[in-house]
Amino acid sequence: MTTAAAYAELISKLKRAHVLGTVNGLLGWDEQVNLPPDSADLRAEQLALMAELQHAAASNPCVGELLTLLEGRPGELSTDQQVVLKYSRRDFDRVTKLPPEFVSEKARHSSKAFHAWAECKAKSDFAGYAPFIEQHIKLAKQEAAYLGCTGAPYDYMIDRHDPGMTAAVIERLFGELKQSLVPLMREIVSSPVKARTGIFRGFPVEQQRTFLHSVTERIGFNYRRGRIDVSLHPFCEGSGADIRMTTHFDEHNPLNSLFSAIHETGHGLYEQGTRSDHQGTPLGQAVGMAVHESQSRLWENQVARSRPFWRFFEPRFRETFSAQLGAVSSDELYLAVNAVRPTLIRVDADEVTYNLHIILRFEIEKRLFAGTLAVADLPAAWNALAQELLGLTPASDREGVLQDVHWSGGMFGYFPSYCLGNMMAAQFWYQAQDDLPGLDDDFARGDFSRLLGWLRRNIHEQGRRHDTRELVKVVTGEPLNPKHLLRYLSERYLPLYRG
Amino acid sequence: MTTAAAYAELISKLKRAHVLGTVNGLLGWDEQVNLPPDSADLRAEQLALMAELQHAAASNPCVGELLTLLEGRPGELSTDQQVVLKYSRRDFDRVTKLPPEFVSEKARHSSKAFHAWAECKAKSDFAGYAPFIEQHIKLAKQEAAYLGCTGAPYDYMIDRHDPGMTAAVIERLFGELKQSLVPLMREIVSSPVKARTGIFRGFPVEQQRTFLHSVTERIGFNYRRGRIDVSLHPFCEGSGADIRMTTHFDEHNPLNSLFSAIHETGHGLYEQGTRSDHQGTPLGQAVGMAVHESQSRLWENQVARSRPFWRFFEPRFRETFSAQLGAVSSDELYLAVNAVRPTLIRVDADEVTYNLHIILRFEIEKRLFAGTLAVADLPAAWNALAQELLGLTPASDREGVLQDVHWSGGMFGYFPSYCLGNMMAAQFWYQAQDDLPGLDDDFARGDFSRLLGWLRRNIHEQGRRHDTRELVKVVTGEPLNPKHLLRYLSERYLPLYRG
Numbered sequence: 002m003t004t005a006a007a008y009a010e011l012i013s014k015l016k017r018a019h020v021l022g023t024v025n026g027l028l029g030w031d032e033q034v035n036l037p038p039d040s041a042d043l044r045a046e047q048l049a050l051m052a053e054l055q056h057a058a059a060s061n062p063c064v065g066e067l068l069t070l071l072e073g074r075p076g077e078l079s080t081d082q083q084v085v086l087k088y089s090r091r092d093f094d095r096v097t098k099l100p101p102e103f104v105s106e107k108a109r110h111s112s113k114a115f116h117a118w119a120e121c122k123a124k125s126d127f128a129g130y131a132p133f134i135e136q137h138i139k140l141a142k143q144e145a146a147y148l149g150c151t152g153a154p155y156d157y158m159i160d161r162h163d164p165g166m167t168a169a170v171i172e173r174l175f176g177e178l179k180q181s182l183v184p185l186m187r188e189i190v191s192s193p194v195k196a197r198t199g200i201f202r203g204f205p206v207e208q209q210r211t212f213l214h215s216v217t218e219r220i221g222f223n224y225r226r227g228r229i230d231v232s233l234h235p236f237c238e239g240s241g242a243d244i245r246m247t248t249h250f251d252e253h254n255p256l257n258s259l260f261s262a263i264h265e266t267g268h269g270l271y272e273q274g275t276r277s278d279h280q281g282t283p284l285g286q287a288v289g290m291a292v293h294e295s296q297s298r299l300w301e302n303q304v305a306r307s308r309p310f311w312r313f314f315e316p317r318f319r320e321t322f323s324a325q326l327g328a329v330s331s332d333e334l335y336l337a338v339n340a341v342r343p344t345l346i347r348v349d350a351d352e353v354t355y356n357l358h359i360i361l362r363f364e365i366e367k368r369l370f371a372g373t374l375a376v377a378d379l380p381a382a383w384n385a386l387a388q389e390l391l392g393l394t395p396a397s398d399r400e401g402v403l404q405d406v407h408w409s410g411g412m413f414g415y416f417p418s419y420c421l422g423n424m425m426a427a428q429f430w431y432q433a434q435d436d437l438p439g440l441d442d443d444f445a446r447g448d449f450s451r452l453l454g455w456l457r458r459n460i461h462e463q464g465r466r467h468d469t470r471e472l473v474k475v476v477t478g479e480p481l482n483p484k485h486l487l488r489y490l491s492e493r494y495l496p497l498y499r500g
Numbered sequence: 501m502t503t504a505a506a507y508a509e510l511i512s513k514l515k516r517a518h519v520l521g522t523v524n525g526l527l528g529w530d531e532q533v534n535l536p537p538d539s540a541d542l543r544a545e546q547l548a549l550m551a552e553l554q555h556a557a558a559s560n561p562c563v564g565e566l567l568t569l570l571e572g573r574p575g576e577l578s579t580d581q582q583v584v585l586k587y588s589r590r591d592f593d594r595v596t597k598l599p600p601e602f603v604s605e606k607a608r609h610s611s612k613a614f615h616a617w618a619e620c621k622a623k624s625d626f627a628g629y630a631p632f633i634e635q636h637i638k639l640a641k642q643e644a645a646y647l648g649c650t651g652a653p654y655d656y657m658i659d660r661h662d663p664g665m666t667a668a669v670i671e672r673l674f675g676e677l678k679q680s681l682v683p684l685m686r687e688i689v690s691s692p693v694k695a696r697t698g699i700f701r702g703f704p705v706e707q708q709r710t711f712l713h714s715v716t717e718r719i720g721f722n723y724r725r726g727r728i729d730v731s732l733h734p735f736c737e738g739s740g741a742d743i744r745m746t747t748h749f750d751e752h753n754p755l756n757s758l759f760s761a762i763h764e765t766g767h768g769l770y771e772q773g774t775r776s777d778h779q780g781t782p783l784g785q786a787v788g789m790a791v792h793e794s795q796s797r798l799w800e801n802q803v804a805r806s807r808p809f810w811r812f813f814e815p816r817f818r819e820t821f822s823a824q825l826g827a828v829s830s831d832e833l834y835l836a837v838n839a840v841r842p843t844l845i846r847v848d849a850d851e852v853t854y855n856l857h858i859i860l861r862f863e864i865e866k867r868l869f870a871g872t873l874a875v876a877d878l879p880a881a882w883n884a885l886a887q888e889l890l891g892l893t894p895a896s897d898r899e900g901v902l903q904d905v906h907w908s909g910g911m912f913g914y915f916p917s918y919c920l921g922n923m924m925a926a927q928f929w930y931q932a933q934d935d936l937p938g939l940d941d942d943f944a945r946g947d948f949s950r951l952l953g954w955l956r957r958n959i960h961e962q963g964r965r966h967d968t969r970e971l972v973k974v975v976t977g978e979p980l981n982p983k984h985l986l987r988y989l990s991e992r993y994l995p996l997y998r999g
Contacts (some may be wrong), residue, residue, distance in 0.1 A: 020542075020545050020546055020549050024523065024527065024546050027526075027527070027530060027546075028523065028526070031526060031530065035727065037724055037725050038724050039724040039725045040724075043519075043741035044742070046519050047522060047526075050520065054553060222540075225536055225539075227536055228534065228536055230675040232502055237530065240542075241538035242539050242541065242542035243535070243542050243543070260524075
């Protein structure tokens with residue numbers, strides 16, 4: 002078999018597994034957006050069977066043979082082909098070490114756990130949900146063992162989401178961040194200047210939907226290859242050709258749905274920016290969750306909370322909601338956009354305190370996996386950390402340990418990516434400003450194309466050419482450093498809150 | 501292997517193929533309800549791959565071995581198990597004679613043809629759509645040949661939808677029907693009594709949605725195991741555990757969306773009425789398309805166009821739309837519900853003239869497959885028949901040959917089922933009235949449970965225990981006969997239109 006033929010065959014096999022993955026993704030999207038309440042058992046069966054088939058396609062022995070063949074001929078492969086080979090091997094090894102029954106069991110458990118979470122959250126019933134977490138931790142450790150992971154299972158979980166990361170590295174970065182962030186937050190929170198977020202009342206959902214659609218479209222989301230719907234917890238799903246985003250609406254909190262939609266749009270733009278000819282291969286895939294999060298955060302925070310952004314959109318916002326905004330001044334609106342106030346709910350948190358929510362979850366997960374915290378003691382540990390970090394104690398588990406969907410899917414080691422993403426977003430942001438003078442003027446004109454083009458060239462179109470930490474270095478010339486996030490937060494918030 | 505073990509293994513294999521089928525069904529539903537316009541290529545790939553996998557599961561050689569083993573031990577099987585065996589053999593033979601590449605090619609072509617149809621219909625461009633029909637006829641003939649079909653390919657297509665039916669049988673039944681129906685229609689149409697359908701203006705979509713939801717729920721649709729959305733052409737998809745229905749809305753034609761929703765509800769009730777323990781086996785499957793259509797038509801026409809039905813729902817309809825219905829009398833409303841007026845569009849047709857639309861399509865398909873009509877001449881043939889049967893000529897192909905979605909999916913031989921279903925609905929209806937005295941009083945109280953229970957016991961829960969014609973005989977004591985439909989139409993319409 003010629004090298005070219007073997008490579009082509011490998012790509013064809015990868016794409017087949019990828020198409021199965023997109024079907025799986027759609028089932029997951031539909032489950033959270035459309036599924037009738039008593040149809041969950043069938044969906045669990047569908048997801049389990051599809052996971053098994055996807056696993057079978059990804060672990061096809063032919064793929065292993067093709068990889069071995071190509072690995073023996075490195076000189077005949079282009080740099081890009083070597084990237085494909087490297088990550089395909091990594092994925093293949095990961096997937097072949099997991100028995101199909103295990104993959105199917107995990108998918109089935111995740112589906113059941115999701116529905117248990119939704120019900121238990123509504124009733125604030127942690128005890129009913131606890132066995133599902135317990136079982137997920139067991140499955141995660143089992144998974145790490147299947148993969149011959151010699152280190153800590155929690156490191157394995159982190160590495161799954163952000164290749165190369167470990168709990169120790171994160172601990173150092175989070176430590177540095179926390180040191181300066183806590184005083185910064187205290188200065189802002191103790192300021193006599195207070196954002197009034199209660200001034201937004203009675204914003205009809207249909208008009209909110211229309212407005213956020215126009216905003217996300219102008220930013221650059223292509224609605225001919227994607228859509229936005231409503232779900233309990235906003236998310237973004239899909240590959241370049243069909244992106245499904247979700248948001249949720251609150252008549253008395255229009256900024257929440259708007260910013261969560263812009264956040265998901267950032268994810269969607271990353272996926273829409275991957276190269277269509279590389280779909281299904283590592284060259285058409287996101288690096289990892291932290292880089293993904295850097296894209297959602299950059300649009301949500303650095304861009305959409307900036308003065309130039311609101312210079313363009315404020316008149317349009319006022320036009321859509323003239324009755325509701327009549328008594329709200331421009332300064333009040335902009336301060337509300339940049340409100341800082343510790344809250345119990347992560348997804349409602351401002352971008353300053355958000356990172357403390359992540360540090361809390363990182364602490365909890367670390368202890369859970371180390372075995373120094375029992376699942377039954379989780380609510381108490383959560384509440385103590387919330388008090389320590391945020392100065393708040395949840396009145397019920399619904400506002401505490403039950404608030405996030407992630408653990409119901411066994412997604413441990415995922416939360417840290419959010420904060421790593423915040424750091425990267427700030428670091429990319431300053432680099433983009435250096436490379437593209439006059440971005441503020443672009444935004445004030447409602448033109449986001451130069452920034453999107455820069456992100457596409459430097460990040461989206463790169464696929465997995467560079468791993469998480471390499472990418473930061475290649476794009477910004479230095480390793481990931483929390484100082485950029487701290488600089489950004491200071492520059493944005495201190496002038497506002499020093500009054 | 502014991503007989504019990506072999507049977508259990510067969511059921512497990514059938515259920516696996518069934519679950520794949522439900523995933524395929526969901527992809528199809530999503531394609532018509534949610535798919536972004538430029539995501540069609542990915543969906544075509546997904547559908548093609550899933551069709552291939554479903555085919556592989558259904559044609560698994562183990563199934564063939566299990567069937568052969570069980571066929572050798574008929575004495576050890578219950579009557580129900582023999583039904584499962586009989587139809588599983590039939591399905592298996594059908595599926596194993598089609599090469600996977602052919603199945604996948606047909607799925608891909610159907611997806612592309614659907615999008616071509618939607619675009620060409622919008623532009624009334626038959627020439628752009630013709631090659632897709634041409635190719636579908638080629639594929640249908642190829643399919644019949646793969647299956648070793650010795651008769652006419654059109655008979656094969658009919659038998660696929662309604663086991664045991666042939667073009668000759670349909671021709672006889674349609675001939676008898678047409679003979680009395682044409683004079684009946686002429687009498688109604690020439691009556692001085694005219695329904696005023698233009699009196700319904702400005703019915704907001706959201707209120708229509710709420711009203712039809714409450715109607716279909718009261719009839720008996722379980723919205724905890726199903727939902728209703730919007731698509732270009734209404735349809736119902738899914739198995740018992742998750743039914744997805746669609747409708748479409750017109751602010752100036754609320755009865756259209758209401759009756760099309762009730763129609764799809766009839767389909768949905770059939771699927772929801774199949775036995776959950778038999779899902780994925782012939783005992784949990786509909787007999788065929790004509791029986792399916794008998795269920796949708798019975799609820800849409802015999803039930804929902806009756807006086808007792810409106811005795812209950814008219815006050816509720818008026819409450820929801822008091823402003824719009826203020827000037828409309830009860831008699832006007834009821835006459836509009838039972839309007840008869842020849843129209844060019846099948847889905848807008850009343851239940852009297854509807855059957856003529858079917859006879860038209862049956863004629864066209866018969867000639868297309870016999871080779872006595874070229875695809876290029878289809879619009880001319882269509883228009884001539886429309887003039888002959890309905891007294892109308894389409895102004896454009898959008899109102900003629902391009903109006904229906906069916907051929908874009910290669911669904912030839914399907915149209916006759918609609919008219920066969922109408923005949924069955926009337927025949928079942930009179931039997932239900934004999935068996936359940938006082939149904940009118942039930943309806944006037946908004947109680948449809950006795951009728952639904954009767955349909956469940958006699959039809960839904962029977963699965964494929966009886967084939968199309970047997971079922972009619974078992975339930976009503978006589979073979980399918982168009983006289984019941986003619987009786988029903990005369991009893992309902994002549995008193996109204998004789999003034």
